[in-house]
Amino acid sequence: MTTLAQPIQYKGKVIDFPLANPKEADIPDEELHEHLSAPSTDRTRRLKGRCRWKHASAGEFVEKGVRAGIERMRLITESHKESRGKPEVIRRALQLAAVLTKGTVVVQQDEFIIGYHAEDPNMFPLYPELSYMNVKDYLQSDYSPQPAAEAEEINNYWKPYSLQSKCEKYFDPVDLQRMYQVSSMEAPSFAHGYNSVVPPYETVLEDGLLKRIELAEGHIRDAKAEMAKQPWDGTKGLDWIGKIDNWEAMIIADKAVISWAKRHARLCEIVAENFETDPARKEELLEMGEISRRVPAEPCKGLKDAFQAKWYTYLLCHGIERYASGYAHKEDKVLWPYYQTSIINKSFQPMTHADAVEMVEMERLKISEHGAGKSRGYREIFPGSNDLFIFTIGGTNGDGSDGCNDMTDAILEGARNIRTTEPSMVFRYSKKNRVKTLYHVFECIRDGLGYPSIKHDEIGTEQMKYYSQFSLNKNGATDEEAHDWANVLCMSPGLVGRRKTQKTRSEGGGSIFPGKIFEITLTNGYDWSYSDMQLGPETGYAENFETFEQLWDAYKKQYAYCVNLVIRAKDVSRYMEGRFLQLPFVSSIDDGCMELGAEACSLSEQPNGWHNPITTVVGGNSLVAIKKLIYDDKKYTMKQLMEALKTNWEGFEQMQKDFKNAPKWGNDDDYADGIIKRYYEEIIGGEMRKVTNYSGGPIMPVGQGVGLYMEVGSRTGPTPDGRYGGEAADDGGISPYFGTDKKGPTAVLKSVSKVQENQKANLLNQRLSVPMMRSKHGFDIWHAYMNTWHDLNIDHVQFNVVSTAEMKAAQKEPEKHQDLIVRVAGFSARFVDIPTYGQNTIIARTEQQFGAEDLEYLNVDLSN
Amino acid sequence: MATCAECAFFFRVPEGEDDFEPGKADCVTEHKDQKGKYWLSKPVFEKTETCGNFRKRS
Numbered sequence: 055m056t057t058l059a060q061p062i063q064y065k066g067k068v069i070d071f072p073l074a075n076p077k078e079a080d081i082p083d084e085e086l087h088e089h090l091s092a093p094s095t096d097r098t099r100r101l102k103g104r105c106r107w108k109h110a111s112a113g114e115f116v117e118k119g120v121r122a123g124i125e126r127m128r129l130i131t132e133s134h135k136e137s138r139g140k141p142e143v144i145r146r147a148l149q150l151a152a153v154l155t156k157g158t159v160v161v162q163q164d165e166f167i168i169g170y171h172a173e174d175p176n177m178f179p180l181y182p183e184l185s186y187m188n189v190k191d192y193l194q195s196d197y198s199p200q201p202a203a204e205a206e207e208i209n210n211y212w213k214p215y216s217l218q219s220k221c222e223k224y225f226d227p228v229d230l231q232r233m234y235q236v237s238s239m240e241a242p243s244f245a246h247g248y249n250s251v252v253p254p255y256e257t258v259l260e261d262g263l264l265k266r267i268e269l270a271e272g273h274i275r276d277a278k279a280e281m282a283k284q285p286w287d288g289t290k291g292l293d294w295i296g297k298i299d300n301w302e303a304m305i306i307a308d309k310a311v312i313s314w315a316k317r318h319a320r321l322c323e324i325v326a327e328n329f330e331t332d333p334a335r336k337e338e339l340l341e342m343g344e345i346s347r348r349v350p351a352e353p354c355k356g357l358k359d360a361f362q363a364k365w366y367t368y369l370l371c372h373g374i375e376r377y378a379s380g381y382a383h384k385e386d387k388v389l390w391p392y393y394q395t396s397i398i399n400k401s402f403q404p405m406t407h408a409d410a411v412e413m414v415e416m417e418r419l420k421i422s423e424h425g426a427g428k429s430r431g432y433r434e435i436f437p438g439s440n441d442l443f444i445f446t447i448g449g450t451n452g453d454g455s456d457g458c459n460d461m462t463d464a465i466l467e468g469a470r471n472i473r474t475t476e477p478s479m480v481f482r483y484s485k486k487n488r489v490k491t492l493y494h495v496f497e498c499i500r501d502g503l504g505y506p507s508i509k510h511d512e513i514g515t516e517q518m519k520y521y522s523q524f525s526l527n528k529n530g531a532t533d534e535e536a537h538d539w540a541n542v543l544c545m546s547p548g549l550v551g552r553r554k555t556q557k558t559r560s561e562g563g564g565s566i567f568p569g570k571i572f573e574i575t576l577t578n579g580y581d582w583s584y585s586d587m588q589l590g591p592e593t594g595y596a597e598n599f600e601t602f603e604q605l606w607d608a609y610k611k612q613y614a615y616c617v618n619l620v621i622r623a624k625d626v627s628r629y630m631e632g633r634f635l636q637l638p639f640v641s642s643i644d645d646g647c648m649e650l651g652a653e654a655c656s657l658s659e660q661p662n663g664w665h666n667p668i669t670t671v672v673g674g675n676s677l678v679a680i681k682k683l684i685y686d687d688k689k690y691t692m693k694q695l696m697e698a699l700k701t702n703w704e705g706f707e708q709m710q711k712d713f714k715n716a717p718k719w720g721n722d723d724d725y726a727d728g729i730i731k732r733y734y735e736e737i738i739g740g741e742m743r744k745v746t747n748y749s750g751g752p753i754m755p756v757g758q759g760v761g762l763y764m765e766v767g768s769r770t771g772p773t774p775d776g777r778y779g780g781e782a783a784d785d786g787g788i789s790p791y792f793g794t795d796k797k798g799p800t801a802v803l804k805s806v807s808k809v810q811e812n813q814k815a816n817l818l819n820q821r822l823s824v825p826m827m828r829s830k831h832g833f834d835i836w837h838a839y840m841n842t843w844h845d846l847n848i849d850h851v852q853f854n855v856v857s858t859a860e861m862k863a864a865q866k867e868p869e870k871h872q873d874l875i876v877r878v879a880g881f882s883a884r885f886v887d888i889p890t891y892g893q894n895t896i897i898a899r900t901e902q903q904f905g906a907e908d909l910e911y912l913n914v915d916l917s918n
Numbered sequence: 919m920a921t922c923a924e925c926a927f928f929f930r931v932p933e934g935e936d937d938f939e940p941g942k943a944d945c946v947t948e949h950k951d952q953k954g955k956y957w958l959s960k961p962v963f964e965k966t967e968t969c970g971n972f973r974k975r976s
Contacts, residue, residue: 104953119951155937155961162956174949175956313936317944321959324929324946329957 057083057857059825064906069916071829078828084863086824087856087874090501091473094408098415098472101164106175108425108440109475110433111887115197122192122427123177124199126374127208129153130183134215143653147303147638150375151310159317161325161342166358166413167365167420168318168342171373178425180205181377182212183635184247186219188429195430217244220630221623229619235585236431237769238574239616240565240762242623244630248432250442250543250563251378252555253371255388257643259363260552262352263308266642270301270308273651277301297651304642307375311639312351315366319346356403357396360389361413365420367643375639377427378559381443381477384540384550386462387451393461407464414468421477435761437892438876438883439475442760446540446550448491449482449511454537457482458491466494470501473873475882480541481506482514483840496836499853500827504877507544507852509815510844514539514547517814521661524751529646530554530660544880545787545815545850546664546756553645554660557637560628561749562664565762566616568738569669569783570770572676575609576696583771583779591615597693602685606737609673614741617753620665625748632656661751664814667738668762671719671784671791674730675775679716681729699772702779714776720790722801731808734788739812754814759786759879764892782895786879787817787850792898799839799902800911807846817880821854821899831916835904838912852877854899861885861897923964926973930964937961947971 056078059071073079081089093099109116133152137145158173172179180199182189189209192198199205213219221244222230233239243249257266277294322343326336342362348355349363364383372378396403397410426441436442447465449457469479481495495506515536522530531538531549542548543563548556556562571590574581579590593608632655640654641647647654683689690709698706717726734755743752767783775791777783784791788806795802799820806818826832843851854877864871868886876885876896885893909916922928922945929944931937941964949956 106953158958158960160956160958163954173960174958175953176951309936316936317959320929320931320935320944321946321957324944324959325957328929328946329948 055079056081056086057825059823059829062906064909064916069831071826071831073828074830074832075828083824083857083859085870086860087502088871091873092471094415094468094471095412097164098412098419101416101419102472102474105419106423108178108423109438109884109887110440111437112889113430113434116887119176120425121177121197122180122199123172123174124201124205125157125173126153126179127182127199127205129156131208131211141299142634143299143303143636143638144306146636147306150307150639153374154310154314159314159321161318161321165416165420166338166342167361167416168322168346169366169369171369172425175423178427179373180427181247182209183215184217184249184377185245185429186213186216187245188247188427191429192427215634217247217627217630217635220244220634221626224626225623231587232589233619233623235581235587235589237581237584237766238567238570238589239620242620242627243559243564244623244627246429246432247377248428248559249376249378250380250382250559251371251376251557251640252380252382252540252542252548252550253367253640254552254555254644255364255367255383256552257645258350258367259354259360259388259392262350263312263642264351265353266648267305267308269648270304270642273648274298274301277651294651300638300641300647300651300653303636303638304648307638308642311366311370315346315350319343322346354392355395357389357392357405357410357413358403360392361417364388365417370639373424373426375637376635379426379442380543381421381445382540382542382548382550383445384447384449384538385445386447386459386465387457387538390459390461393459393464397460407460410461410464411468411471414465415472418469418472418474418477422474435765436881436883437761437764437889438878438885438887439881441476442543442881443477444480444541444543444880445477446480446482447506448484448487448495450484450486450515450537452534452537454486456484456486456488458488462491463494466491466498466506469503469505470494470498473503473875475875475884478504478881479506481508482511483508483844484511485841485844492837493833496833499836500832500855502854502856503875504852504854504882507850507877507880508840508843509541509547510847510849513847513849517547518549518660521751524661524749525659526750527659542662544760545666545758545817546662547815548662549660555644556662557640557644557654558628558631560624560631561658561747562662562756563666564620564624565666565668565760566620567669567762567766567770568613568667569672569773570766571612571616572609572673573771573773575605575612576699579612582700584769596696599692602681605680606677609677610737610741613737617665617742617745621663621745621747621753628655628748658749661747661749663747663749663751663753664756665742665753667755667757668759668786669766669770669783670734670738670757670787671789672770672773672775672777674733675716675718675726675791675794676773677733678718678726678729679713679774679776682716682725683712695774699774702772710776713774716776718775718791718794720795720802720805721797722804727805727808734809734813735811743812754812756814757787757816759784759789759817759819760881761878761892763879764895768891782891785895785899786819787815789817789819790900792895793900795900798905798908800842800908802902803843803846803848806848810847813849815849818848818851819854819877819879819899820851821901823901823903824855824857826904827855834916834918835909835912835914838914842912854896858897858901861893865890865893920968920972921964922962922966922968924975925968926975927971928962928964928975941965
């Protein structure tokens with residue numbers, strides 16, 4: 055039987071919490087989520103049933119038969135050898151063209167949106183031009199491309215040309231070794247190849263690629279005319295050379311893409327005429343063929359066109375031209391014109407709202423099948439998922455009006471129906487958002503999907519305006535464009551639209567680990583618990599810090615060393631990306647690159663620099679405990695603390711309890727919050743923003759967790775917050791350490807709202823009571839909570855609404871809980887695919903109950 | 919020696935297509951595994967030597 059929330063006294067009345075849906079009364083708590091999946095059509099039910107998931111668990115692919123393909127590696131290598139002597143950007147375009155014209159194209163049973171990025175739907179491509187270590191990692195695994203000897207030869211060929219080789223020599227080997235430990239800093243992107251991009255989908259859908267080719271051809275004509283002018287001025291005229299090369303590369307890329315789409319069209323036609331026996335499917339295949347003959351060459355005319363053109367663009371930008379995680383776009387805004395055409399006006403590809411929902415479900419399943427050739431390390435940090443695929447909806451339009459529309463609703467309905475972990479979704483919350491859409495948002499959250507995660511619409515918009523002032527070419531976001539943002543990955547806003555979007559993760563992304571940095575601050579920068587090496591500068595031993603300020607300053611120096619090193623590594627990567635890892639297709643679809651003859655990685659119009667502190671609260675709570683117990687109360691000495699930490703608290707059990715019970719973040723405790731506010735604003739954000747990156751703007755912290763709070767937690771020794779060595783760290787950004795927020799949900803909000811300066815974003819995980827959320831008052835409570843969160847000017851919040859009973863049942867019988875989804879950090883995951891260590895961190899999160907005091911503070915109206 | 923041109927999976931690229939070349943074709947094969955059916959298309963030429971998937975055109 056379903057557990058109901060206990061009645062509470064509120065405003066002089068006893069409030070009961072009957073289920074919103076009485077039919078759920080007989081469903082046991084332990085299996086609720088297995089009753090929530092409801093694909094809207096037989097087709098999407100079949101597609102989900104046969105989905106070729108690429109989830110990883112503990113670094114291993116969950117489904118058998120998943121492995122790396124060799125085709126992309128082989129084709130780019132042949133092209134690279136054949137194109138010696140040509141400009142580098144042209145070589146990159148020719149490599150893309152080789153993959154698109156000589157590679158395999160795929161069409162699967164039942165699917166309507168077509169296209170894949172490897173030679174078989176069970177495979178994924180590798181990128182030896184990025185990181186030879188990453189490819190080597192696959193060669194040593196069961197997922198190696200075949201034939202393995204050829205793959206090894208290809209990888210060896212690329213070693214001197216790879217981004218990694220080109221960048222490494224500009225770093226002290228000692229610094230590189232420290233980064234490669236991935237305990238105080240993430241390894242540099244030139245070594246791991248992890249990347250993200252925000253494709254300007256709008257130009258593809260609105261213009262079509264034939265138009266982009268025409269633009270580039272026109273620019274080349276104009277450039278040559280400029281070069282021919284007399285008198286010749288070499289100080290200006292030579293600039294056209296690089297631009298002409300870029301435009302030529304764009305044309306090569308776009309022509310190849312059009313041809314590739316038409317190959318898909320031809321495949322659909324051949325299958326229809328030679329293999330398919332069902333007349334209805336034959337007709338559908340011919341329609342699919344017709345669509346791929348039209349897009350992305352021409353502008354999209356209806357919603358089916360738009361989904362298909364968007365998917366081709368996605369594959370090219372995220373899997374074929376270069377690897378990139380993410381799915382950043384403002385999907386409801388991108389699709390809304392085509393929704394209007396097809397559903398409202400029915401003037402092209404007429405369909406119903408229900409048909410649009412089915413399209414959404416099919417797109418979600420395409421993403422779920424998408425394989426990412428990430429290294430083992432990166433598979434480990436996204437347990438229960440295949441990669442970070444995140445898009446954004448809601449918010450406000452350029453004129454400040456509500457950004458929600460019926461496409462927003464279709465996206466939310468489809469996501470709730472089909473229940474897949476990918477793609478995740480961000481909802482930009484504004485008080486202008488219509489209640490109808492908010493209810494759909496709530497339903498997804500209440501059903502335990504973990505998404506949408508919620509971002510504060512106005513904070514994100516103001517942030518785009520702020521960064522705009524640093525634009526190197528004085529062409530950052532206008533006030534109107536500042537409304538057009540989406541999360542680039544889990545947490546950080548970035549512009550979307552026809553230009554000025556982020557093209558490479560060397561602008562923003564990558565992690566730094568304040569928990570570990572705090573640990574080594576106590577030991578003169580030496581890491582005794584994991585790597586057994588000097589990880590940072592020598593800043594003194596904790597026993598010699600006579601004041602809290604000395605400890606503070608040492609920590610600041612250790613943190614600043616790491617920040618400067620990781621941002622330098624990203625900028626060196628960016629420098630090389632613009633010279634050897636150009637993106638001719640991405641360039642061709644960006645209006646800025648097209649206008650200026652610029653390359654996507656090189657051009658920066660809107661700075662958007664950020665880096666992700668992960669495990670911040672372990673450091674913060676440790677500072678609080680030390681100040682309280684050593685410097686203020688003088689209950690213990692630093693020498694005693696260091697002895698206790700060296701033994702992992704063994705023999706110091708009472709001391710561990712005292713440090714564990716010291717004031718903690720997330721309880722609206724002024725003592726703890728005062729120190730932690732200063733820590734976030736002065737060290738985490740203050741030191742980071744001193745750095746200026748490639749784009750000319752400051753770097754700001756985006757606190758989050760991914761799965762690194764587990765990975766790095768396991769590499770972090772015992773810490774003065776009372777944590778044992780190897781235990782997971784805090785699960786994200788500004789979230790309280792699990793189980794230590796004991797004063798209810800509104801106390802958490804009050805604490806978090808105190809940190810306002812020098813932050814770009816901060817992830818807040820909250821776990822809400824299942825019975826309360828599924829009651830008839832669920833929406834009203836959540837809505838009031840969200841409005842309070844908004845009023846407190848908090849950047850982000852996301853929710854788990856899943857019972858401990860169900861998670862524990864899934865641990866016992868995982869095969870019966872395939873649809874149980876949880877929010878880990880900036881992504882959702884299939885619970886049973888998360889290693890037990892990680893599962894236990896989700897279970898340990900405080901399940902927030904709303905008491906009468908909370909409801910009073912939120913001013914919830916429960917009169918109905 | 920048999921060539922791709924004699925194979926049942928050989929579908930000539932029609933003139934007028936962007937990637938048309940004399941003798942060029944799509945090699946389209948049907949595959950089936952526990953997840954269902956799918957079709958793959960790879961470019962081949964009529965004089966290419968046959969592969970293991972060769973099936974004589976009837």
